[in-house]
Amino acid sequence: MKLLRYGPAGAERPALLEQDGTVRDLSEIIADVDATSVTPEVLSRIADRDPKTLPVVAQPGRIGPCIDGVGKFICIGLNYIDHARETGNEAPIEPVVFMKATSAIVGPDDDIVQPRGSTKLDWEVELGVVIGTKAKYVAEDRALAHVAGYFLANDVSERAFQTEGTGQWTKGKSCDTFGPIGPWLVTADEISDPQNLRLWLEVDGVRRQDGTTANMIFSVARIVSYLSGLMTLHPGDVIITGTPAGVGQGMKPPVYLRPGQIVTLGIEGLGEQHQTVVADAT
Template sequence: MKLVRFGAAGQEKPGVVDADGKIRDVSAIVPDFSGEHLSDASLDKLRKADLASLPVAPADSRLGPVVGRVGNFLCIGLNYVDHAHESNLPIPSEPIIFNKSPSSITGPNDKVYIPIGSEKTDWEVEIAVVIGKDAYNVSEESALNYVAGYTICNDVSERAWQIERGGQWTKGKSAPSFGPIGPWLVTRDEISDPQNLDMWLDVNGARVQTGNTSTMIFTIAHIVSYLSKFMKLEAGDVITTGTPPGVGMGMKPPRYLKAGDTVRLGIAGLGEQQQSVVATNG
């Protein structure tokens, strides 16, 4: 299934994309896609539902973030060999973990706001996973059973704040609008191999990132298992798993986002996002 949340910011309703591409309002079955409502049992109720009998969302509905009330927004850095090389950083021997603030999360086509004082706002196309049930100390072999589904994240990053302000990556990753996720949460049964998905990102119509999840240093299963050794992952947590090469920081000379730019990105089977870049006022 392709799960969506639609409607005005803060007032999103849960929906499922039907066979004709229409969004069906499933709020009569599940109140939201968050927490326990992402469990296998909850998703099975949706699979058995007669979608044709449910209301169709307005055609012009805004798409919101695919999951609500996110507790942890966890990230993996330098998880593609070529991206580590372009960043002039060593290949990690274990996953590099950092956080994005959940307050950075926005819809897939919402605007990206350049923060006041930002000099180096950058883009990163990534595959993200949403946890479907609590996971603590789980094996790599069973790890994907704890995943509700997969989605796209643009891990927008302010590089000066990330790298030049004392080494705390979270500072450069957490501004409002720095975490577009969506358009869909594609349930794990629909993605036979999350480690073989093409991914891309364009800035102003020019392709800057091209990659495939097969070139990850640490697989999604490894990441979920690894994180669960150190913390209990909870239903609704989001984990974004790193980006392939082609970020602005790695260009010669470096190139960063400015007001008026358009970013478009996609991953095979997971849809596309598009954001307009604007300056923050005040």
């Protein structure tokens, strides 16, 4: 299934996308796409309902973040060897973990707002994972059973904030609008192999990233297992799993985003995002 949320920011409604592109409102079954509705029991209840019996959403308008009420927004850095090398790093020997503020989350086509003082605004297409069942000390061969589904993410980054000051990467990863997710939460049964998905990103129509999740250093299963040994993962927690080569920081010379530019990205089977970069007007 492809689950989504539509409507104005803060007032989104849950919906289902049929194979023919019809959007069906899910409000009769769930209040929202959130931690309470990504469990196996609720997903099964949605799947058992004949979508033809649900109201059609003729004009969904804005598409919101594909899940609401995210508990933890966990990120994996340097998880593609080509990306690690383009940024001057060696391949990590274990997953590099950092957090992104949940207040950074926005819809897939919402604007990217360049914050005050930003000079090195960058892009990163990533595969996202939604946890569906509690996971603690999970073996790698059982880790994917705890995944409710997958989504497309742009790990927007401000490189000067991230690496040129003191402290952790979180500072350059957590600004408002730095976490576009969606358009859909695609349930795990539709993704036969998360390590065989093409992902790409363009800036103003120029292809900057073009890779495959087959080149991850640490697989989704390995990441979920590893994280479950550090912290308990709960339904509604999300993980983004790293980006392939082609970020602005890695170009020679580096190239960064400017207001007015358009960022387009996608992952096979998970849809596309389209964002306009704007200056912070507050």
